[in-house]
Amino acid sequence: MMQAPSPQHRLYTPDHIDREIIRLTQQGLPLVREPYAAIAAQLNISTSQVIERLQAMTDCGIIRRSGIVPNHYKLGFTANGMSVWNIPDAHINEIGMMVGALEFVSHCYQRPRFLPEWPYNLFAMVHGRSKEEVRDKVTVIAGMLGENNCGHSVLFSTRILKKTGLRIV
Amino acid sequence: MHPVHSQQQLYRLLNDFQHDFPLSPTPYADMAAKLGMSETELLEWLKALQDEGSISRIGAVFRPNRIGASTLAAMAVPETRLQTVADLISSYPSVNHNYKREHHFNLWFVVTAENETRLESILRDMEQRSGLRVLSLPMEKDYHIDLGFPLQLAGNPHA
Numbered sequence: 194m195m196q197a198p199s200p201q202h203r204l205y206t207p208d209h210i211d212r213e214i215i216r217l218t219q220q221g222l223p224l225v226r227e228p229y230a231a232i233a234a235q236l237n238i239s240t241s242q243v244i245e246r247l248q249a250m251t252d253c254g255i256i257r258r259s260g261i262v263p264n265h266y267k268l269g270f271t272a273n274g275m276s277v278w279n280i281p282d283a284h285i286n287e288i289g290m291m292v293g294a295l296e297f298v299s300h301c302y303q304r305p306r307f308l309p310e311w312p313y314n315l316f317a318m319v320h321g322r323s324k325e326e327v328r329d330k331v332t333v334i335a336g337m338l339g340e341n342n343c344g345h346s347v348l349f350s351t352r353i354l355k356k357t358g359l360r361i362v
Numbered sequence: 363m364h365p366v367h368s369q370q371q372l373y374r375l376l377n378d379f380q381h382d383f384p385l386s387p388t389p390y391a392d393m394a395a396k397l398g399m400s401e402t403e404l405l406e407w408l409k410a411l412q413d414e415g416s417i418s419r420i421g422a423v424f425r426p427n428r429i430g431a432s433t434l435a436a437m438a439v440p441e442t443r444l445q446t447v448a449d450l451i452s453s454y455p456s457v458n459h460n461y462k463r464e465h466h467f468n469l470w471f472v473v474t475a476e477n478e479t480r481l482e483s484i485l486r487d488m489e490q491r492s493g494l495r496v497l498s499l500p501m502e503k504d505y506h507i508d509l510g511f512p513l514q515l516a517g518n519p520h521a
Contacts, residue, residue: 207429215424218421218422219424221418222420226388226401229389244386244387248385253428254428255425255429256424256425257422257423258380258381258423259381259382259383259385260379260382261376261380261420262421263380263418264417275470286503289503289505298506299506301505302502302503302504302506303503304502305499307499311497311499316499346465348463348465348467349464350462350470351462351463352461354449354451354460354462354471355452355457355459355460356459
């Protein structure tokens with residue numbers, strides 16, 4: 194069974210060296226034979242220290258994953274639909290895990306409702322090559338939820354106004 | 363001259379290496395060995411893919427709200443003011459995603475700050491400068507185990 198991270202993990206505070214490593218790598222690792230050594234040299238620490246700290250941040254969940262970050266748009270996934278769902282609070286965990294496990298869902302978060310204008314408490318980002326493909330996938334989710342779906346909507350992005358790599362430090 | 367790689371190699375590269383990037387002193391050499399090519403060849407290929415935009419970057423994807431604080435924010439902006447307000451929001455360095463979406467709430471963006479207090483003050487500043495309400499919908503729980511984006515959905519015949 195998937196384990197959603199507990200809120201306590203949010204309290205983890207990396208030290209200043211961790212933050213420097215994040216700052217130097219958040220726009221991407223350098224394309225050189227020894228990328229961690231290149232970062233280590235800038236921080237005046239050893240390569241193994243950089244690797245150990247990245248490992249520690251991965252183990253505690255600060256780093257979600259490491260690898261190639263493809264550009265979905267360039268690869269033909271030009272439609273992205275933010276599907277939003279009103280799920281009974283009593284069932285949000287089981288439903289969240291079920292939707293989050295779908296391979297066509299790239300992000301699945303519980304967020305607060307904002308009544309009365311915003312009744313939706315579950316967000317699932319659905320990607321596709323066309324709006325129709327995204328809509329079909331949203332229909333699949335709706336079918337899975339049955340009566341636990343108290344209303345949903347899908348918001349298509351019509352324009353990307355800004356998209357930069359995450360800057361967290 | 364950049365060697366020609368097959369579609370199959372491209373899918374394998376993009377699909378299989380979105381997670382578990384090696385934490386060894388020579389990660390690209392490890393990756394190249396798995397792909398059956400030389401380290402130099404792989405580095406040149408990755409550079410070319412980055413230059414043409416197929417790859418955004420290589421590295422860590424951070425989980426929101428573990429370092430600092432972040433939220434997904436939404437605004438319902440009158441159509442006539444949309445561009446002005448969108449530009450205002452994009453001008454904040456703490457905004458890293460800003461999308462126009464088809465809905466009454468038509469502007470959606472992610473705000474990140476070093477802590478909750480700073481985040482709140484940025485949101486208040488946005489409301490003050492735009493004269494519009496900002497809905498703040500921070501993540502309460504993450505239900506997705508992120509293994510990257512499965513590219514076989516793109517109709518990869520080899521998947």
